[in-house]
Amino acid sequence: ETGVTQSPTHLIKTRGQQVTLRCSSQSGHNTVSWYQQALGQGPQFIFQYYREEENGRGNFPPRFSGLQFPNYSSELNVNALELDDSALYLCASSRTPDGYYGYTFGSGTRLTVV
């Protein structure tokens, strides 16, 4: 079975621009969660999508938005980028929203905002 694939792996954007990050979930998983990880910190929960609906959100502003598609792949969109948005963005898929069987993480997208 294929794991979680994220694209792109690295990205450099200018402050104020918009960015879209993509994630293909593992086969058999219907839930996708997105996390932001700043250098030297633990991942911070952004939001979760289950069957194409947002299923929970962390303390992130509305300029962070997402989508989940019928094949359970997902996108994370960030508008009006700020320097503090520079981080590793991780996507994780799971069989159930509560992550009881664990989350399968992708390798992440390293976003640098200059």
Added chain:
Amino acid sequence: SQQGEEDPQALSIQEGENATMNCSYKTSINNLQWYRQNSGRGLVHLILIRSNEREKHSGRLRVTLDTSKKSSSLLITASRAADTASYFCATDFPGTYKYIFGTGTRLKVLA
């Protein structure tokens, strides 16, 4: 805000020794998970322990949970150089599907 906090922040041991890292959290939980992360890339799920369980084993890993103290520990026995990584605990908020990660323990196993 951080729910979980790992201790120690960094740990350096010799190959073959045991490594113990601890996690403390603030509110009640349903589940607690441990993850490993190599070199700032994706996280690998190690083990999940439910609030009604006290101990779980998986290969060289042993996890304990003490809900009265709101703490968990991860023991890696007979460590190997390949165990060098950052280890995170993640706790859920009951009623939500949000998992909160701690700041991690950086483990270095010297060959």
